[in-house]
Amino acid sequence: MTRVLIITTNYPRWEGxxxxxxxxxxxxxxxxxxxxxxxxAPAFQGLAAHRIGQTPVYRFRYAPARWETLTHEEGAPNKIRKNPLYLLLLPFYVLAGMWASWRLGGKGRYDIIHVHWPVPQGLFGLLARRAGGGRLVATFYGADLVLAQRFSFLKPFVRWFAGRCDDLAAISSYTARELTRLSGREPRIIPYGIHLPPEQDWPATPGRILTVGRLIARKGHIHLIRALAHLPEAHLVIVGEGHEREALEQEIRRLRLEDRVLLTGRVSDAELEAYYQSCQVFALPAIVDESGDTEMLGMVSLEAMRYCKPVIASDVGGIPDIVVDGESGVLVPQKDAETLAAAIRQVLTDEALARRLGHGGYHFAREHFSWGSVERATRAMYGEADAAG
Known part of the structure; x- marks a missing residue:
């Protein structure tokens, strides 16, 4: 067996x-x-070491239990932007993670150390390798690169860490370009994989627009709500929770759309699947927010493509890796409610176009985002010479 240590900020806290x-x-x-x-992975509110399925999960403590909320849920970058007091936890987080990595790396003697979100977890990976050896690889998701752009003192760390890795991956071509610009190294592109049900036309609720994602600025929900004001024949379902909810509710009231917008909050997997299956169009109105953060891939678009639903999305970040304009969906400029509304109206009223885009998205997802290709690319990053074939 090849032993792998996964180092990450964001790992399930319990089954489900x-x-x-x-x-x-x-x-x-x-x-x-x-x-x-x-x-x-870091503890969350005192969570101790545990198992998820067959995998031991070692949690490092970095604060009293009630303060251990830097990670999970909205993610550390969003929490810090919302409440800068979270910055006070960072030194303790980094020191605790470094100590845990050193101890675990020396004890485990891993063949491969795989770091996810390398700012600051790259330090943990380097210490684990120093303690016990192993091949060091890292996957960049984009949030770490946004932090490096925002805080210039992190740029040398990204270059330094990337130069010491045996291999690198990024989840999209956009993230890969940003990483190359910062580090000088060209990573592999290894996106998320997706399961596809049999291809079919799923019955849609007429006029239903769906969007899914945390209620944070870069998701652009407010622009979709404003687009709905131009679409009297449609209604909008927004699945997700986050700190922007109050602002979105205020905008809904201002535009008098209370009877046509549903904010569901968090829903079960079964409920989410039902929403994907029943929508007539899926929208991802992402933006580049004030900090420079944006969608690095846009996995929710792939989820909609599983059910042959036409996707309309902003032309930002890594979204064009999934939504190829006119082939697997429609791309529109960010923050442009009128253009977004026009694209949605066209898909809602042109059944042939909607079907062509929906099935085009399904075929694109099958060709480019299969789990088989993701698995092979990861094994190649791990050093299997014949895995990429």
Missing amino acids: DPHSPWLLELMGRLREKGYEFDVL
């Missing part, structure tokens, strides 16, 4: 916790190929 389900899926597939995993 919605954080990083794609990572669990990938680890399960690699386990069938002879890999064995341990995980190192």
Whole structure:
């Protein structure tokens, strides 16, 4: 068995916790190929070491339990932007993570150390390798690069860390370009994988627009709500929760759209699947927010494509890796409610166009985002010479 240590900020806290389900899926597939995993992740409100399925999860404590909320839920960058007092936890987080990595790396003697979100977890990976050896690889998701752009003192760290890795991956071509610009190294592009049900036309609720995502600025929900004001024949379902909810509710009241917008909050997997299946169009109105953060891939678009739903999305970040304009969906400029409304109206009123885009998206997802290709690319990053074939 090849022993792998996964170092990450964001790992499920219990069975069924919605954080990083794609990572669990990938680890399960690699386990069938002879890999064995341990995980190192921060505690959340005092959470101790535990297991998720077959995987031991080692949690490092960095504060009293009631303050251990830097990670999970909205994610550390969003929490820090919302409440800068979270910055006070960072030194303790980094020191605790470094100590835990040193101890676990020396004890575990891992063949591979895989760091996810390398700012600041790259330090943990380097210490684990120093303590016990192993091949060091890292996956960048984009949030770490946004932090490096915002805080210039982090740029040298990204270059330094990337130069010491045996291999690198990014989840989209956009993230890869940003990483190359900062570090001078060209990473592999390894996106998320997706399961596809049999291809079919799923019955839609007429006029239903769906969007899914945390209620944070970069998701652009407010622009979709403003677009709805131009679409009297439509109604909008927004699935997700976050600190922007109050602002969105105020905008809904201002535009008198209370009877046509549903904010569901968090829903079960079964409810979410039903919303995907029943929408007539899926929208991802993402923006580049004030901090420079944006969608680095846009996984929710792929989820809609599973059900042959036409996707309309902003032309920002890594979204064009999934939404190819006119082929797998429609791209529109960010923050442009009128253009967004016009694109939605066209899809709602042109059944042939909607069907062509929906099935085009399904075929695109099948060709470019299969779990088989993600698994092979990851094994190649881990050093399997014949895995990429």
